Amino acid sequence: MATAQKTKAADKQNLSKKLVGTLKKYYKGAPRKTDLSVLETILYGVCLENTSYEDADAAFKRLKKSFCDFNEMRVSSISELTDLFDGLPHAEKRALQVRGVLQYIFEKSFDFDFESLRRKTLEQGARQLGRVKDLSSFVRLFTLQNILGGHIIPLDSMSKNISVWFGFLEHELSLEEASEGIKSIVKKAEVPLYCYFLRCLATDARFVKQFSEDHFKKEKKEIDLDIVLDRLTKLLSKSTTTRKKTTTPKTKKNVTKKVITKKPAAKKSSPARKKTHGKKTVKKKTVKKTVKKKVTSQKPKRKKPSTKKKTVKKPIIKKKKSAPKKKSSR
Known part of the structure; x- marks a missing residue:
């Protein structure tokens, strides 16, 4: 039985690689690397549960812009927080998680610095996050996987349904049991790719009905x-x-x-060509007219020098010489 289980686990590991490879060809993008603080990572996990990355980014931006600081966010009412998650499933549950995290951190150190989680082990970090009120298992595992980087696979209900559709898990398992059971199938180095493309498929609007809870309740066959x-x-x-x-x-x-x-x-x-022929005839007429104008313009030019000659002859014609008259008087 042990050898049979090992062969099944190895087959599932090879199958998971092939499935991720096909999804990688269909969906673009890659796992994201963020430089968020520990508290911001928790809040982003609250926004990401059972939603797409685009909707989570928009909700996270609304959270940060709507309040001046984390203390104002902590003091705000649940109705104000639920309005920020409008359009997302379980908006009130998200609001309770945000308020519970902020209240826990503030009561512990009277500050919103939660970076001490980075210096703890996985067991210590899981215990500390387990004390936060109303915090879901997905948000806890998402925070541990991004902050401490262990072999942890955070699964929400949508990503769990995809894993069941792949034949890796049973539908009756809880989210914590499913996250623990899939560790033997997905290796530590392949966790970011698996989670990323699994969410892309789960949140695709064309396949939402295919992976819904009602669909899995009807089909109880082994895959x-x-x-x-x-x-x-x-x-x-x-x-x-x-x-x-x-x-x-x-x-x-x-x-x-x-x-x-x-x-x-x-x-x-x-008809456009005919018009072009007409234009050519018009050009010939204009040429003739210009020739006539040139001929007429040459005539006044000849008259002008003639007038100039006459003006030159006039002073020559006068001939006012007194020399011959003087000879006659003698």
């Missing part, structure tokens, strides 16, 4: 591991084919419109 990879590729290929089908009728309509517009354009081109 064959040899079919899981083919089942995932078929599921992803269906979404791509639906995209192509929706885009093909639009392209056909555009092609018919283009053909209709080309026909009147060809008819208009023929």
Whole structure:
């Protein structure tokens, strides 16, 4: 029995790598590396539970912008905090977790510095986070995995359902039991990739019904591991084919419109050529006119020098010489 269990665990490890590889081709992006403090990491985990990364980022920004500091956030009412999580599932539960964390840290040190968690072991950190009121198991494991970096796989209900669909877990397990049981399947170095792409698939709007709680309650069959990879590729290929089908009728309509517009354009081109012939004749007429103008313009130019000659001759014609008159008087 022990050898059989080892072979099953090894097969599941190889299968998990292949599943992550197919999801990596379909979904873009990579696991995020944040420089958040311990308290900010806890608050971001509250925002991330059972949501996508985009919705968690938006909720986390609203939390930080709505209050001046953590003390004002601690003193605020539950209704004010729930409004910040509007649109996310279990908004009131998130508000209770935020208030419980802030109240615990403030009562402990009268400050909101919780960086002492980095210097503790996994067991010590798990004990300390377990004392926080209303804090879920996902937020505790998410904080430990990001702060202390142990072999921890934080699973919420959505990511747990994906693991059940893969055949790695049973649906009857709790979240803590599921997170502990999947350690033998996903190695420590592969945890960030597994959690990232698992969330991308779980929060995809096209597959939400496929991985809902009601769907797993109806299907209580054992899953064959040899079919899981083919089942995932078929599921992803269906979404791509639906995209192509929706885009093909639009392209056909555009092609018919283009053909209709080309026909009147060809008819208009023929009269346009005739007009060009008319333009050429007009150019010839203008050339003739310009030639006539040049001829007329040359005539006044000839007259001008003639006038100048006359003006020059006039002083020569006067001939006022007194020499001959003087000879006659003698």
